[in-house]
Amino acid sequence: MKTNRRIASLAVLAIAAAAALPAAAQTVTLKVHHFLPGTSNVHLNLIKPWCDKIAKESGDKLKCQIYPAMQLGGTPAQLFDQARDGVADIVWTIPTYSAGRFSKSEVFELPFFTRSGRGSSQAFWTYVNAHALDEYKGVKPLWLHTNDGSSFHLSAAKGVKTLDELKGLKIRAATRLNSRMLAALGATPVQMPLPAVPEAMAKGVIDGAMVPWEGVPAAKLQEIAKSHLDVPAGAPKFANSIFAFVMNQARYDALPAELKKVIDANAGAEASAWAGGTGFDSVVAANHKLATDRGNVVNALADAELTRWIKASESVDDEWVKEVTAKGANGKALLDAARALIQQFDR
Template identity: 80%
Template structure:
């Protein structure tokens, strides 16, 4: 009789513990989708460490299931909508692969705008919080960042040293503002996502690509390209792309408060700056070395020549101001604010 009572008491206590702590037993698995291979720098040094961190800080209650290389289907241009629509819980993408939808955010893609990924990423996050959250309806931005700035990677061993030598070359562009810049410089822009670049260059469909140094190993450009063109040290880079690591808003809203706090702690301006520095700034030198060790020619334009390039693309700022203003925003004021933030953080 005593044993039976004891058994009942133990069972009741176990049920009480289980009933009082259901959340502790439940692991939330987040589907994370992106377009780069699992061997890429962003996958290994940004997305995976972030996922490991939230897993540890949630005591294994938050776990990522990462799907690289578009393994959940679709195209890179559809990633943002996959997060918004719940096909994936979180995505890492270039929002402006969807042309015309992120016109305020794309101010950071204007020519000769940023010097470093760390500074411009923090500026981009702050700019969006103040001016462009409407462009991210349906998702919760976790971190927003830019790259360190695009360089030219060319199949020609001779490379280019002047604006005139660029004319007529078919060059890959990541986004529509990249395309406008190339057209203004006299090149023929061919817009495509990074995964399509290696085959296009190898087959001679394009003569080169605008890609940040971070993307060079992912696209094997140190092998396919024979020459590379950079801006002079310390000068704003030719062009840029914006990146967004965003979560389905409803999925975030469904989390208990303590798990929301883990996500929030690993989101925001400082995490955006981390993504820029860790993912981009810190790999420029080693990835640059990959090219030079193969005997590839790396050219930095003289400052006088760079001034010609900047002058040739000056009208792109005005075009952006007109487009943003046509949608009801004050384009000139937004550009001034974005430049101010870049100057504040991007030394």
């Protein structure tokens, strides 16, 4: 009997000791959700390496379970809310897929605004933290970044070189400001997420798509498109999209201090610059070559033609300023602040 009581006592002590272990001794698995396939550049070269890094630096106390291609359900436009509501612990998304909710942040999607992923991502992180954090309530931004800037990828073999040739074409847009720019240029915008582009273009629903070179392989645009259009070298890109890698705030707050430090060390301005540079800028040349190797035509606007396109789209900036001001912010001041940060980081 004494032996049995002793064993029982030891068992109770063992259970109590296990319960008393600090939370940091337990493995925390983070559910990470995004809308691109598991073969995509962002999955393989951004999200997975980031997850591997926090696992290593935490001694495997932090791990990710990554769910690509909306495997947890919902639509790309719902991803931000999934992070806020705890459906996922972390998401990577385009916030402006939820139209009208990130009006201050979307200044970085204005036409002819950014030049590179790395520089504009540093500017975007700095801008949001100074002027637009209220748009990210319920989540903790880890990185905020842009892409390498959108180019045109078109079905027509001869391509487009002038504003007149663009008029009337049905072109995919990623966000509402992309759509406004296309309309201002005389095209017909068709707004859709990237995964919908290949079928729409292959079936002739659209004549082309605005997509960064980074996204070309994921949408197989080197195969579907016959021609492509870039801005002149060194010029600001046609348009951009903003991206957010954000964590449920309550999930972050519940982490022990040592694991918060690991997350914090892999978040912020430098992480944002890494995302824009490594994830987007670094693959442009290789993806460009995918198109030229297939014999596709790659055009670039002449400088004088670029001036026409910029002038034709100026109304998009003005409309954005009016809308943001109507919501209670100082649209002109925000635009000036964003441009100043672009001058600082993206030149």
